[in-house]
Amino acid sequence: MKRTDYCGTLTKKDAGRIVVLTGWVHRRRDHGAIIFIDLRDREGIVQVVFDCSDTAKVGAPHAAPSQFQDQSHALRSEYVIEVCGKIAERPAGTENQEIQTGEIELRATDLTILNRALTPPFSIDEEVEAAESLRLQYRYLDLRRPSVQEKFILRHRLSRSVRRFMDENGFLEIETPFLTKSTPEGARDFLVPSRQNPGTFYALPQSPQLFKQILMVSGFDRYYQIVRCFRDEDLRADRQPEFTQLDIEFSFLESTDILALMETMLSDLFRELKKIDLLPPFPRLTYQEAMSRFGTDKPDLRFGLELKDIADLAAHSPFKVFLDVIAKGGHIKGINAVGLAKSSRSEIDALVQEATTRGAKGLAWLKVTEQGVESPIAKFFTHAILNQIRERFSAAPGDLLLFVADSEKVVYEVLGGLRLLLGQRLGLIEKGQFKPLWVIDFPLLEYDDAEKRYVAIHHPFTAPRDEDIPLLDTEPLRVRSKAYDFVLNGSEVGGGSIRIHQSGLQSQIFELLGIQKEEADLKFGFLLQALQFGAPPHGGIAFGLDRLAAIITCSESIRDVIAFPKTQKGICLMTQAPAQVDSKQLKELHIRSAYPS
RNA sequence: GGGACCGUAGUUCAGCUGGUUAGAACGCCGGCCUGUCACGCCGGAAGUCGCGAGUUCGAAUCUCGUCGGUCCCGCCA
Numbered sequence: 001m002k003r004t005d006y007c008g009t010l011t012k013k014d015a016g017r018i019v020v021l022t023g024w025v026h027r028r029r030d031h032g033a034i035i036f037i038d039l040r041d042r043e044g045i046v047q048v049v050f051d052c053s054d055t056a057k058v059g060a061p062h063a064a065p066s067q068f069q070d071q072s073h074a075l076r077s078e079y080v081i082e083v084c085g086k087i088a089e090r091p092a093g094t095e096n097q098e099i100q101t102g103e104i105e106l107r108a109t110d111l112t113i114l115n116r117a118l119t120p121p122f123s124i125d126e127e128v129e130a131a132e133s134l135r136l137q138y139r140y141l142d143l144r145r146p147s148v149q150e151k152f153i154l155r156h157r158l159s160r161s162v163r164r165f166m167d168e169n170g171f172l173e174i175e176t177p178f179l180t181k182s183t184p185e186g187a188r189d190f191l192v193p194s195r196q197n198p199g200t201f202y203a204l205p206q207s208p209q210l211f212k213q214i215l216m217v218s219g220f221d222r223y224y225q226i227v228r229c230f231r232d233e234d235l236r237a238d239r240q241p242e243f244t245q246l247d248i249e250f251s252f253l254e255s256t257d258i259l260a261l262m263e264t265m266l267s268d269l270f271r272e273l274k275k276i277d278l279l280p281p282f283p284r285l286t287y288q289e290a291m292s293r294f295g296t297d298k299p300d301l302r303f304g305l306e307l308k309d310i311a312d313l314a315a316h317s318p319f320k321v322f323l324d325v326i327a328k329g330g331h332i333k334g335i336n337a338v339g340l341a342k343s344s345r346s347e348i349d350a351l352v353q354e355a356t357t358r359g360a361k362g363l364a365w366l367k368v369t370e371q372g373v374e375s376p377i378a379k380f381f382t383h384a385i386l387n388q389i390r391e392r393f394s395a396a397p398g399d400l401l402l403f404v405a406d407s408e409k410v411v412y413e414v415l416g417g418l419r420l421l422l423g424q425r426l427g428l429i430e431k432g433q434f435k436p437l438w439v440i441d442f443p444l445l446e447y448d449d450a451e452k453r454y455v456a457i458h459h460p461f462t463a464p465r466d467e468d469i470p471l472l473d474t475e476p477l478r479v480r481s482k483a484y485d486f487v488l489n490g491s492e493v494g495g496g497s498i499r500i501h502q503s504g505l506q507s508q509i510f511e512l513l514g515i516q517k518e519e520a521d522l523k524f525g526f527l528l529q530a531l532q533f534g535a536p537p538h539g540g541i542a543f544g545l546d547r548l549a550a551i552i553t554c555s556e557s558i559r560d561v562i563a564f565p566k567t568q569k570g571i572c573l574m575t576q577a578p579a580q581v582d583s584k585q586l587k588e589l590h591i592r593s594a595y596p597s
Numbered sequence: 598g599g600g601a602c603c604g605u606a607g608u609u610c611a612g613c614u615g616g617u618u619a620g621a622a623c624g625c626c627g628g629c630c631u632g633u634c635a636c637g638c639c640g641g642a643a644g645u646c647g648c649g650a651g652u653u654c655g656a657a658u659c660u661c662g663u664c665g666g667u668c669c670c671g672c673c674a
Contacts, residue, residue, distance in 0.1 A: 027634075027635080029632095029633045029634060029635095029636050029637095030630085030633095030636090031630055031631060031632075031633065031636075031637090032629070032630045032631070033630080033631050034630090034631040034632065034633080035631095035633095036632075036633050036634065036636085038634070047633085047634070049632080049633090051631075051632095052631085053631070076625095077624090077625095090632085091632070093632090094632055094633075094634085096633095096634055098634080099634085102634090119607070119624075119625060120607090120608095120624095121607060121608070122607085122608055122609090122624095123608075123623080123624070125635090129608075129609055129623095130608065130609080131603095131604090131608090131609090131666075131667095132666075132667075133665075133666050133667090134608080136666095183674095184674095185674045186673080186674040187672085187673050187674075188672085188673085206673095206674085207674095209674090231673060232673095233672055233673040234671085234672060234673075236668085236669080236673085237667085237668070237669095239673070357600080357669095357670085358670090455674070456674055457674075458674065459674040460674070461674095462674090557667095567665085567666065567667090568666075568667070568668085569665085569666085571665095573666090
């Protein structure tokens, strides 16, 4: 016998058919002479009825009635079974509206137990109740849960749609090596010792960055790949040591072209997968604007609470804290915590605490009430100025204004963080909402105080904007790049840039980054050389597919859309990787562990 | 490297101002039950209170350390 149908696909139309189903025992309801089993497979659940008196009449082909009864009685959760029987409409009044197949049931005439199962450590149920560590240890059981499978099915459809879109737009899927070379800059590499070349190491790619640029030099014109990337850094809810990128590179296009093409792809995806219209063009914010309005380069546009500058108003007060900051060229900005004027002193203290842990020296507050304002700093301001402050925040009675005066960096960090916190706390984030945007015109470089040198904000192959190239020699920090980030619901989901395709400019950037010519030649001489052999103007983008899948499936963590994720310590709770290896293996690799064992 | 939270039957949790034999629900095991669908009813088993040390006459409860999990900062071009 062979399976004829998936459980979840059966409907009234199948009534009368003799079918063979296979699956897992989801739940059993044993009434003695009649036993109900909910049988589950990937497509859903169907009720199977073992009516033992009925079987006695019909006569089971392979099992004597008593054996049939014994067998069905012995069924337990998660047993794997094969049942044969006739699909029938349920008796009037016993239909179950809750499930897809609730109008019919399988009247079993034959049962084979394909495998028994231990009692699972947690129930294979819709509601998440087991601790995540237990779910990860028994990931195969967790992955049986319909709500979990749904996420992976959606992720599959996401990849499939992406592949179709890329294909339709002339992109070629080309694989690049996993065993490659460690390059300076960027994240810590995972290293792989070479057995054949003692003392040398491959590195797992942080991204196929250099290879995809080389493929452009090769003339493939449009490349893409859904590819695993590896970064040996600490984990977060949205960061795993291995993750999947949709990696894209193209020749002879400007950034506006790729942004438009990607908008089409993304809006197609959301229409297909979520039946949601994300209409292009998406908002485009310059880095400067994103920072000054939201205090971050990845703003969550699902709610307002924008930052407002009050330095001009603060300048009219004798409040020394504000005046000092202004004198030092710092910023004074605020945010309207809508409706929080009713906050108690301790609730406000908690906000102050939040601000100071983010680096602020203090947090000034001002309650707007029916009577006027209430604030420790109100005495420093005239009525007229207070009114202007209220107007600037469109503050109504009942609102609480919060101010930070500090360096630009601190002000953005603190208020950007508070804005997110308040957005969540005030319930301003509506579920099922998707707010995409592009952030453009990133600075090319920033200064690393610790290393005392410039570092690339995006990566060292990012092209500066043409009109800013002269500033490379005079004011490098003012140079803007041709980089762009795709941000969705406050999460950095994609990023890319137009690359440098002239070796001269590339060398100049390396020099600025403090990478010596010898080092550059050693580490990525192959790229510099390739750029001299007719490299076309090119650029690209990469999307974090796990992050995109997590957002689309409304998941808290990318672990929910990765079949076998690792814990925050980088451990796989199912396999217990990483683990010690045989000393013989180490010897072959010319490796000795410095870790005391 | 740092901060915060969590760890008690198989599971989810209660118990925590120190004091009889550590409880509940679900699950599990046995029995009864012909229309249930989170079936119901009766009965039963089930615990190194993460681990170690300390304080105490006495620790699940207090203290310190440690292990594990989660969130965050640093880190992640």
